[in-house]
Amino acid sequence: MIDYIMEMFDLAVDGDKQGFMFFICLYALVVCGYSVLFQLRVARWPETKGALLQNGVSKIGGTELVTSNQEYIASALYEYVVDGKHYQGKRVSPWVMVASHNAKFLLEKQRRGIHQYADGGVRVFFNPNNPKKSFLIKPGKLGIAFTLSLAVGPMLLYGYSYTI
Structure with a gap:
């Protein structure tokens, strides 16, 4: 070899x-x-209930003169509790997607994968060995x-x- x-x-x-x-x-x-x-x-991380503070699509980099050249990412801010300790997270998904202005709809579709409960809470998946690491969307079988x-x-x- x-x-x-x-x-x-x-x-x-x-x-x-x-x-x-x-x-x-x-x-x-x-x-x-x-x-x-x-x-x-x-995909094997446990889940807890969290509170979504911000959820949207944010521009990255500088402002482009040509709108179609502007790049965006899904952004979020959420709080959750694990073993009585409070944490904040920003990561939406292990699939980091950067989209142009014309492909922003993909980020909107990704954000729809965030599970919200009837009371407004969200499902947060956290690393059991390091609970400050978390995501709002767990990888699925198709993505893997x-x-x-x-x-x-x-x-x-x-x-x-x-x-x-």
Whole structure:
């Protein structure tokens, strides 16, 4: 295996497409693979009831002259209690989405995934080992499967392209 990686490194240094593709696929495997493991951990976090203080879509970066170039993220501020201790959270979801002005509707759709109780409270998922880390939306099976396909898919395509 080490010999193969060294061979791909030599190909990449020489500017060969196969060498570059190998390392791009390896990068996708590592980054998306880590994301899958993180999402699986978060999916098992316990929940508590919290109070939503702010919920919206916020501009990030400077104000753009061309509206369609402006970028946005979902933003929230919420409070919750774990074992009698009060915490505040800002993270909406483990899926951090940045959207342009034209794609802001995706952030609105993401925000609809926040479960609100009839009394206005929200469901908060927290890390049992570090309760100050929390999210309002837990990763779902479809999202985890999609990330897994992004991790494994490129390497499978690479293997198909360069072994046949």
